[in-house]
Amino acid sequence: MRSNLGFFSDEKFRSIFFQTLVVGLFALGLFFVISTTSYNLEKRNIATGWSFLQNPAGFDISFSPFLEFKSTDTHLKVYFVGVLNTLLVSITGCIAATILGFILGIVRLSSNWLLSRLVYIYVEFSRNVPLLLQIILWYSILIQLPRVKQSLQVLDVFYISNRGLYSPRPIFESGFSYVLIAILLALISSFLINRWAKKRQDKTGQQFPVFSSSIGLIFIVPLILFFILGSPLSFEHPELKGFNFKGGLVIRPEFIAMFLALSIYTAAFISEIVRAGIMSVSKGQREASAAIGLKQTWIMRLIIIPQALRVIVPPLTSQYLNLTKNSSLGIAVGYADLVHGFGGISLNQTGQAIECMAIVMATYLSISLTISFFMNIYNRSIQFKEK
Amino acid sequence: MKKLLSIFAVVAFAFSAHAGTLDDVKNRGFLKCGVTTGLAGFAAPDDSGEWAGLDADMCRAVAVAVFGDRSKVEFITTTGKSRFPTLASGEVDMLARNTTWTISRDVNLGFEFVGVNFYDGQGFMVPSALGVSSATELDGATVCIQTGTTTELNLADFFRLNGISYEALPIETNDEGKENLFAGRCDVYTTDASGLSSTRAAASNPDKWVVLPEIISKEPLGPLVRHGDHQWGDVVRWSLNAMIIAEELGITSENVDAQTSSNVPEVLRLLGVEGNYGEMLELSNDWAYQIIKQIGNYSESYEANVGPDTPLEIARGLNALWTQGGILYAPPFR
Numbered sequence: 001m002r003s004n005l006g007f008f009s010d011e012k013f014r015s016i017f018f019q020t021l022v023v024g025l026f027a028l029g030l031f032f033v034i035s036t037t038s039y040n041l042e043k044r045n046i047a048t049g050w051s052f053l054q055n056p057a058g059f060d061i062s063f064s065p066f067l068e069f070k071s072t073d074t075h076l077k078v079y080f081v082g083v084l085n086t087l088l089v090s091i092t093g094c095i096a097a098t099i100l101g102f103i104l105g106i107v108r109l110s111s112n113w114l115l116s117r118l119v120y121i122y123v124e125f126s127r128n129v130p131l132l133l134q135i136i137l138w139y140s141i142l143i144q145l146p147r148v149k150q151s152l153q154v155l156d157v158f159y160i161s162n163r164g165l166y167s168p169r170p171i172f173e174s175g176f177s178y179v180l181i182a183i184l185l186a187l188i189s190s191f192l193i194n195r196w197a198k199k200r201q202d203k204t205g206q207q208f209p210v211f212s213s214s215i216g217l218i219f220i221v222p223l224i225l226f227f228i229l230g231s232p233l234s235f236e237h238p239e240l241k242g243f244n245f246k247g248g249l250v251i252r253p254e255f256i257a258m259f260l261a262l263s264i265y266t267a268a269f270i271s272e273i274v275r276a277g278i279m280s281v282s283k284g285q286r287e288a289s290a291a292i293g294l295k296q297t298w299i300m301r302l303i304i305i306p307q308a309l310r311v312i313v314p315p316l317t318s319q320y321l322n323l324t325k326n327s328s329l330g331i332a333v334g335y336a337d338l339v340h341g342f343g344g345i346s347l348n349q350t351g352q353a354i355e356c357m358a359i360v361m362a363t364y365l366s367i368s369l370t371i372s373f374f375m376n377i378y379n380r381s382i383q384f385k386e387k
Numbered sequence: 388m389k390k391l392l393s394i395f396a397v398v399a400f401a402f403s404a405h406a407g408t409l410d411d412v413k414n415r416g417f418l419k420c421g422v423t424t425g426l427a428g429f430a431a432p433d434d435s436g437e438w439a440g441l442d443a444d445m446c447r448a449v450a451v452a453v454f455g456d457r458s459k460v461e462f463i464t465t466t467g468k469s470r471f472p473t474l475a476s477g478e479v480d481m482l483a484r485n486t487t488w489t490i491s492r493d494v495n496l497g498f499e500f501v502g503v504n505f506y507d508g509q510g511f512m513v514p515s516a517l518g519v520s521s522a523t524e525l526d527g528a529t530v531c532i533q534t535g536t537t538t539e540l541n542l543a544d545f546f547r548l549n550g551i552s553y554e555a556l557p558i559e560t561n562d563e564g565k566e567n568l569f570a571g572r573c574d575v576y577t578t579d580a581s582g583l584s585s586t587r588a589a590a591s592n593p594d595k596w597v598v599l600p601e602i603i604s605k606e607p608l609g610p611l612v613r614h615g616d617h618q619w620g621d622v623v624r625w626s627l628n629a630m631i632i633a634e635e636l637g638i639t640s641e642n643v644d645a646q647t648s649s650n651v652p653e654v655l656r657l658l659g660v661e662g663n664y665g666e667m668l669e670l671s672n673d674w675a676y677q678i679i680k681q682i683g684n685y686s687e688s689y690e691a692n693v694g695p696d697t698p699l700e701i702a703r704g705l706n707a708l709w710t711q712g713g714i715l716y717a718p719p720f721r
Binding site: 043058059060061062071072143144147148162163241242243244246253331334336340344345347348349351353 | 467468471472491492495496517525526527528529534535539540542543544546547553554555556557558559563566567570571572574615
C-alpha cells in the first residue's frame with residue numbers, strides 16, 4: 001500500500017504533479033473552447049477573419065472630438081474613435097473622482113458634525129445605488145433641460161440645452177506658440193526651483209516660497225507675454241443656425257452624464273479609502289507634530305498624508321481600473337465609447353462578434369495594465385525607504 | 388495525442404450537433420420566437436399582456452403549424468443588436484423581428500430569410516412645428532437612429548448623397564428613440580415607415596408629428612432562421628405562404644370550415660383535405676387549416692394589427708396582393 005504511494009509521499013513531487021495537472025487541465029479546457037468555437041462558426045457559415053477592419057464602416061459617429069470621422073472611414077477608425085472616447089471619459093473621470101474623493105474623505109473626518117454626516121449620506125447613497133441607474137438618472141435629468149431653440153444663456157457666451165453645453169472655441173493665432181513655450185519654460189524652471197529649494201532647506205534649514213514663486217512664473221510671465229504679443233487668441237462663438245448651434249465647442253449630455261455618474265460614484269469609494277488611509281496613521285504622529293509646533297495644514301501635508309498614501313494608493317489603483325471598465329456602460333446613454341462604437345455597431349454591422357469582442361477585451365486589458373503599471377511605480381516611490 | 392484530439396472532436400461535435408430545429412421544438416413542447424422589445428402593430432404586449440402584432444402572429448402561425456396550438460410559443464425580446472447572436476446561438480428557433488433581408492445578413496451572417504411578411508421603406512418623422520416638408524431640408528439636424536440596423540447605413544448614404552450634414556444620436560431601442568425625440572434631444576427620428584407610424588401612434592398628440600414623404604430605402608422585413616436547417620426553414624416559409632395563399636383563395640378564419648368542402652383543388656390541398664403536404668413538412672396534414680382557423684389569413688392579421696382601422700393607419704400599399712396592385716406573392720401550393 002505504502003509502496004504504491006511512494007511518489008506521493010514526496011512533497012516536492014506532489015506539488016509539481018498537481019501544478020502540472022492544473023496547467024494541463026486549463027490548456028485542455030482552452031483548446032476545447034477554441035476548437036468547439038471554430039468548429040461551430042464554420043458549421044454555421046459565420047464569416048471569420050480580420051479583413052473586415054479595412055472595410056468602410058458605412059455609419060456615422062457624431063461624438064468624435066479628436067478624430068474627424070466620416071461614414072466612408074474604416075471599422076479600424078471606428079475602433080480608434082472608440083478608444084479615444086473611452087480614454088477621454090476615463091481620464092477626466094479619474095481626475096475628478098480623485099479630487100472629489102480626497103476632499104470628501106477629509107471632510108468626513110472633520111469635527112463638523114453636519115458636514116461629516118452629509119458626506120456620510122452621500123457616500124452611502126452613491127455607492128449603494130447601481131452605477132447604471134445613476135448614469136440613466138443623470139441622462140434623464142440632462143435631456144429634460146430646455147430645447148435647443150430655448151437654450152439658457154449664461155454670461156452671454158455659454159448656451160445650455162438638452163443638446164449639450166456650447167461654449168466659445170479658442171482660436172490660436174500666430175504668436176500664441178510663444179506663450180505656450182513660455183508656459184513650458186516656466187513649468188521646467190519651477191520644477192528646478194523646487195529641487196534647489198529642497199536642497200537648500202536640507203542644508204541650511206532656510207525655506208523658499210516655492211509655491212507662490214511657481215504660480216508667478218507659470219501664470220504671470222506667460223500672461224504678460226500674451227499681452228505684449230497683442231493677445232494672439234480669438235474665440236469662435238456658437239450661433240443658432242437652422243436645427244442646431246454651429247461653431248464653438250460643445251460638450252454633449254451623453255458625455256456629461258457619463259462623467260458625472262462615473263466620478264461621483266467612484267469618488268464615494270475613494271473617499272472611504274482616503275478616510276481609512278488617514279485613520280491608519282497613528283494618533284501619536286499627529287500629537288507629536290503638534291507638540292513640536294507645526295501648523296495644522298503642515299501636519300496634514302507633511303506628516304499625515306505621506307503616511308496615509310502608502311495605504312491609499314493600492315486600493316486607489318483598483319478604483320481607477322473599475323472606473324475605466326465601468327465606462328463601458330456608456331452604451332446605456334449612447335455615449336460612443338469603445339464598447340458602443342466598435343464592440344456594438346461595428347460588431348453588429350459586420351456580424352464578426354468574436355473578433356470584435358477579442359479586440360475590445362484586449363484593449364481594456366492593455367488600458368488596465370498600463371494604469372496598474374504607472375500606479376505601481378508611483379506606489380513604490382511613496383513607500384517607506386529605509387535609510 | 389492523436390487519440391485525444393479525436394475524442395475532443397467527437398465531444399465538440401456532440402455539443403454542437405443538432406437533431407434539427409423542428410425536432411428540438413417538438414421535443415421542447417413550445418416554440419421560442421425572437422421578437423422586438425415592443426413595437427406596436429408588429430410585436431408588443433396588448434392590454435391583457437398577450438403579445439400581439441404582425442410579427443407575433445407570424446410566431447403563432449409557426450407554433451400552430453407544429454403543435455396545432457397558438458399558445459405554444461415563448462416570445463423572447465431582442466434588440467437590434469442582440470437579435471442575430473440570439474438566433475445564431477440557438478437561443479431562439481426563429482426571428483420575426485422587423486428584420487430587413489439583405490445579402491450580407493443572408494450570406495455572411497449565416498441566416499436564411501424565408502420570406503417577406505411586410506414590405507417597408509425607411510422614412511423620417513419630425514415635429515410638425517419644425518416646418519420641414521422634405522428630408523432634403525434636414526441639413527444640420529440631429530437624428531435619432533437605432534444602432535446596428537440597415538437604417539443606420541441608409542441614413543449615412545442618404546445624407547452623403549445629398550451633400551448635407553447631420554448629427555447621429557445612436558439609440559438602442561424604439562422606446563429610447565421615442566424618449567429622445569419627444570424630449571427634443573433629436574430633431575428627427577428615422578426608421579422604417581411602419582415603425583414611424585407606430586411611434587407616432589404612441590405619441591400623446593399624434594398630430595404634432597409628421598412623417599416626411601421621402602422613402603429612402605427598400606426594407607423587406609421577414610422572418611429568418613439559421614442557415615443550413617432547410618427542413619425547419621421550409622416549415623417557417625410555408626407557414627407564412629399559407630397565410631398569403633389563404634388570402635388569395637379567399638379563405639378566412641370564419642369561412643375555413645365551410646371551405647373544406649370547396650370544389651377548388653388548391654383550397655383542398657391547402658386545407659389538407661387532398662394530398663399529403665403536411666407529411667412532407669413532417670407536420671400534421673391540417674397544419675395550414677389550423678393556422679387559418681386560429682390566426683387567420685394574411686389580410687386578417689394585417690387589418691387587425693397595422694391596417695387603416697388601427698392606430699398605425701398603414702394602407703396596404705405594396706403589401707396588397709399582386710392581384711390587387713401590391714407585390715405580395717406566394718408560390719403555388721401544389
